[in-house]
């Protein structure tokens with residue numbers, strides 16, 4: 347007997363999975379930017395424990411901390427990311443708006459899911 351519906355069930359299942367996975371729109375797109383530019387200092391989990399952080403005079407922010415997010419705003423974070431914090435090793439990373447939004451979504455997703463994603 348032919349079972350043509352099987353393939354469709356798989357496609358629908360996979361679509362549902364990808365549709366529900368990202369809790370923050372843009373986080374998936376923001377991840378590679380974070381890995382390439384931020385992870386060395388801020389750490390894979392966002393706790394500020396990247397390999398380069400040990401050499402820093404002051405540890406980077408802990409992005410998994412709810413306290414950090416309640417003490418700042420989306421705009422403030424995006425400004426720091428693009429312009430840097432004067433007088434610290436946190437330099438600016440100029441990038442277009444959409445990339446900054448995606449990166450912000452990824453940073454926020456770190457707080458929502460403290461365990462590193464596979």
Ligand code: HEC
Pocket residue numbers: 379380383384385386387388398402404405406407418422423426427431434435436437439449
């Ligand atoms: C060379 C190491 C380094 C890299 C690379 C780096 N950071 Fe930082 N970052 C720091 C340090 C250190 C601080 C804390 C500075 C301080 O307050 O002394 C910081 C602070 C911050 C803050 C906190 C601002 C606040 O409101 O207190 C944000 C947000 C941030 N970084 C985002 C990023 C993002 C996003 C990237 C990648 C695009 C990145 N950083 C790359 C070292 C780094």
